[in-house]
Amino acid sequence: MEELLRMEHISKQFAGFYANRDICLTVNRGEVLTLLGENGAGKSTLMNILIGLYQPTEGKIFFKGKEERIESPGQAVRLGIGMVHQHFMLVEAMTVFENIILGDKNSGGIFIDRDARRAEIEALAGRYGLDVELDKLITEISVGAQQRVEILKALYHGAELLILDEPSAALTDIEVEGLFAIIQKLTEEGKSIISISHKMREVLRISDRITVLRAGEVVTTVKRNETDAQKLANLMIGHELAGSQYEKKTKSDGQTVLKLNEVKYHEHSKHNGLAGVSIEVKAGEIVGIAGVDGNGQTQLAQVVTGVISPEQGALEIKGEKISVSDPSAFIGRNVSHVPEDRNLQGLIGDMPISDNLILKLTDSAQFSRGKGMFLKKKEIRSYAENLTEKYDIRCTSVEQDVRSLSGGNQQKVILARELESEPELLVAAHPTRGLDIGATRFVHDQMIAARDRGVGILLISADFDEILEMSDRILVMFEGQIMGEFSGENPPVEEISLAMTGR
Amino acid sequence: MSISFVTNLILAAIRMAVPLLFIALAELYSERAGMVNIGLEGLATVGALAGFMLTYLTGNTWLGILCGALAGILINMIYAYATVTLCANHTVYGMAINLLAPALASFIYRVYFGEGSSLMQITLMQGIGIPVLKDIPFLGTLLFNQTPMVYLAVALVIFTGIFFGKSKAGLNYKAVGEYPKAAATLGIPVIRTKYLSCVICGALAGIGGAYLTTCYSTTYTEGIVSGRGFIALAAVIFGRWTGGGVLLACLFFGFCDALQIRLQVLNIGIPYQFFQMIPYVATILVLTVVGSRKAGPQANGKPYRKEER
Numbered sequence: 001m002e003e004l005l006r007m008e009h010i011s012k013q014f015a016g017f018y019a020n021r022d023i024c025l026t027v028n029r030g031e032v033l034t035l036l037g038e039n040g041a042g043k044s045t046l047m048n049i050l051i052g053l054y055q056p057t058e059g060k061i062f063f064k065g066k067e068e069r070i071e072s073p074g075q076a077v078r079l080g081i082g083m084v085h086q087h088f089m090l091v092e093a094m095t096v097f098e099n100i101i102l103g104d105k106n107s108g109g110i111f112i113d114r115d116a117r118r119a120e121i122e123a124l125a126g127r128y129g130l131d132v133e134l135d136k137l138i139t140e141i142s143v144g145a146q147q148r149v150e151i152l153k154a155l156y157h158g159a160e161l162l163i164l165d166e167p168s169a170a171l172t173d174i175e176v177e178g179l180f181a182i183i184q185k186l187t188e189e190g191k192s193i194i195s196i197s198h199k200m201r202e203v204l205r206i207s208d209r210i211t212v213l214r215a216g217e218v219v220t221t222v223k224r225n226e227t228d229a230q231k232l233a234n235l236m237i238g239h240e241l242a243g244s245q246y247e248k249k250t251k252s253d254g255q256t257v258l259k260l261n262e263v264k265y266h267e268h269s270k271h272n273g274l275a276g277v278s279i280e281v282k283a284g285e286i287v288g289i290a291g292v293d294g295n296g297q298t299q300l301a302q303v304v305t306g307v308i309s310p311e312q313g314a315l316e317i318k319g320e321k322i323s324v325s326d327p328s329a330f331i332g333r334n335v336s337h338v339p340e341d342r343n344l345q346g347l348i349g350d351m352p353i354s355d356n357l358i359l360k361l362t363d364s365a366q367f368s369r370g371k372g373m374f375l376k377k378k379e380i381r382s383y384a385e386n387l388t389e390k391y392d393i394r395c396t397s398v399e400q401d402v403r404s405l406s407g408g409n410q411q412k413v414i415l416a417r418e419l420e421s422e423p424e425l426l427v428a429a430h431p432t433r434g435l436d437i438g439a440t441r442f443v444h445d446q447m448i449a450a451r452d453r454g455v456g457i458l459l460i461s462a463d464f465d466e467i468l469e470m471s472d473r474i475l476v477m478f479e480g481q482i483m484g485e486f487s488g489e490n491p492p493v494e495e496i497s498l499a500m501t502g503r
Numbered sequence: 504m505s506i507s508f509v510t511n512l513i514l515a516a517i518r519m520a521v522p523l524l525f526i527a528l529a530e531l532y533s534e535r536a537g538m539v540n541i542g543l544e545g546l547a548t549v550g551a552l553a554g555f556m557l558t559y560l561t562g563n564t565w566l567g568i569l570c571g572a573l574a575g576i577l578i579n580m581i582y583a584y585a586t587v588t589l590c591a592n593h594t595v596y597g598m599a600i601n602l603l604a605p606a607l608a609s610f611i612y613r614v615y616f617g618e619g620s621s622l623m624q625i626t627l628m629q630g631i632g633i634p635v636l637k638d639i640p641f642l643g644t645l646l647f648n649q650t651p652m653v654y655l656a657v658a659l660v661i662f663t664g665i666f667f668g669k670s671k672a673g674l675n676y677k678a679v680g681e682y683p684k685a686a687a688t689l690g691i692p693v694i695r696t697k698y699l700s701c702v703i704c705g706a707l708a709g710i711g712g713a714y715l716t717t718c719y720s721t722t723y724t725e726g727i728v729s730g731r732g733f734i735a736l737a738a739v740i741f742g743r744w745t746g747g748g749v750l751l752a753c754l755f756f757g758f759c760d761a762l763q764i765r766l767q768v769l770n771i772g773i774p775y776q777f778f779q780m781i782p783y784v785a786t787i788l789v790l791t792v793v794g795s796r797k798a799g800p801q802a803n804g805k806p807y808r809k810e811e812r
């Protein structure tokens with residue numbers, strides 16, 4: 001088979017850390033290569049290099065046998081590389097036709113020759129079975145149709161290599177089948193495809209070869225017929241069973257602090273919804289929610305902290321049924337929350353450390369007179385100074401703006417605020433995301449200490465190692481559903497990793 | 504009410520609409536590339552001064568108009584650099600232009616002509632009648648016996664309609680205002696288009712200002728633009744971001760302006776200040792009715808950052 005693309009020893013460095021390191025891969029004409037890897041494995045960075053959004057720090061790219069420096073997306077298009085982004089690059093206020101001819105360099109002239117362009121597009125669409133209505137606005141067509149427009153657009157611009165980023169992510173099951181048929185047709189006609197995915201089902205259906213990435217490096221490249229789901233899952237997650245350093249409490253006899261019964265929220269949205277989730281968290285245990293990002297974890301965290309209300313199903317806190325969701329009511333019931341985006345939801349960046357630490361306590365008699373009318377600055381200051389010491393928050397003064405702290409120290413500020421309010425339930429979403437080893441260790445130690453004090457903890461994390469390390473019980477989430485429950489002691493890693501991919 | 508009253512009213516409406524039209528088209532080109540520029544008032548003011556001074560010095564109104572355009576471009580480059588290159592807030596820098604430019608214009612005027620000097624005057628641009636057509640009764644004087652600037656404005660509206668409606672370049676230009684990232688992935692030069700939009704905006708707003716001194720009022724006075732920059736903003740919304748729509752909106756606002764002057768002279772016992780309010784009240788009313796509906800370029804006013812980690 002003829003080689004279309006070869007990437008040789010590609011590395012990309014961002015401020016000291018490698019997002020890609022020494023990556024080599026090839027794509028032949030008429031084949032589907034899948035890039036398989038977890039979030040942060042470096043798939044997107046690599047593809048952004050290929051379409052000219054990023055420049056590689058090192059390495060060479062050969063396309064059709066010629067070395068190319070791809071310096072802009074426009075150049076990638078001219079070479080014949082087209083990408084269908086996960087978030088479609090379609091102008092909603094324009095028609096399908098206009099979106100396809102946007103940026104057209106193939107045809108000359110000042111004006112749009114509608115009839116000629118239409119004929120070209122319709123011929124292409126017919127050839128590849130891409131059924132689209134050219135005169136509809138983008139807002140008027142389904143997500144599946146939008147994807148077909150994106151593919152047609154890339155083909156119209158002369159793509160020979162198509163990059164599909166999580167192509168089935170937003171599609172219904174029927175649409176996914178349609179997509180597979182289109183992919184089949186494309187490769188039969190000699191087009192090549194790079195598909196980015198972490199869904200085992202589709203990886204095994206469509207790929208000819210699979211390149212597995214982990215932590216920015218290529219683990220291996222395997223042929224489809226020489227592997228199976230289990231082997232791929234192991235390669236992708238790359239666990240080393242070191243065993244947890246924390247003692248697991250598999251038999252918690254504490255009171256139930258959180259109970260979800262068949263909770264539903266935007267049930268049919270596979271990636272941003274909950275399709276009947278039942279969870280129970282007892283005092284003094286850590287329940288870990290494992291799963292690839294974007295399978296409803298965000299909505300789960302928001303439901304159990306009162307940010308959004310469930311559409312169906314029951315939610316109980318300490319045995320008490322909650323009918324109206326409202327964050328302050330949850331705080332009043334001693335629910336603490338370490339949110340997934342610390343800058344957006346956890347902290348007010350332009351306020352000092354001290355003020356961020358008392359955000360939930362501004363009305364208390366401890367820090368204010370007259371229910372928050374006048375703040376007791378002195379008390380706040382000394383309280384904050386105590387906490388910065390206790391939680392090892394490294395700062396020059398408690399008057400320092402939170403924004404100027406490092407990520408790890410910001411997270412410690414949130415942790416201090418949330419744990420000092422003596423919660424009975426702590427909801428921690430990705431609590432160590434982006435933190436270095438030291439800070440991660442500190443956060444973990446604090447959470448274990450809280451558990452031992454009798455706090456029930458719901459830990460949501462896309463970091464599989466963190467789940468294995470911390471959880472007393474492990475639940476796996478996939479497309480808004482709980483795929484299974486596993487013990488946190490000697491967890492069956494292979495089963496869990498398979499469940500994460502929907503098997 | 505006599506025929507001549509109506510003719511005069513419509514004539515005046517057109518005269519009032521033309522500067523508004525230039526300024527509103529300036530904003531249309533700006534917003535189509537996603538650049539909300541509320542600094543039109545300031546741009547038009549420097550345009551008015553530059554147009555006046557060049558005409559005063561050379562006696563040539565065309566040079567005045569040209570210079571007005573250049574002055575508008577020059578000042579608008581401050582806005583362009585801050586908002587496109589530095590990704591600063593569009594509203595803040597538009598406002599900055601509104602504060603800076605009129606003050607600068609007054610400063611230059613006083614330094615050059617001296618304080619307290621009697622008002623300098625220039626001769627206005629002459630109207631050109633189009634042979635034959637101008638002799639059509641009623642319509643002739645109305646449409647075909649105007650200054651070349653009026654014809655230029657109409658031509659510009661037609662050009663704008665064709666550019667955005669029919670041409671490839673116009674489609675690509677619009678994509679920048681709707682979804683710059685998508686445009687960039689197709690090789691459309693986003694940054695360059697945004698700068699281009701600022702050049703067009705500065706030029707047209709400057710011409711709109713220069714029209715006021717060279718075709719309309721014979722003198723430069725402080726506050727000569729008198730809110731037209733803001734009414735033009737409303738006209739773009741009212742006109743649904745299209746050339747033809749903007750033309751109709753400007754005629755409407757021009758009509759309001761012409762009407763209020765007529766009503767003032769009628770002397771019917773209502774304080775004239777109430778009549779002066781008409782264009783502005785009309786603007787507010789139109790915005791309440793039309794402005795609430797969601798429309799316009801989607802990435803309007805949002806800074807475009809090239810993707811970086």
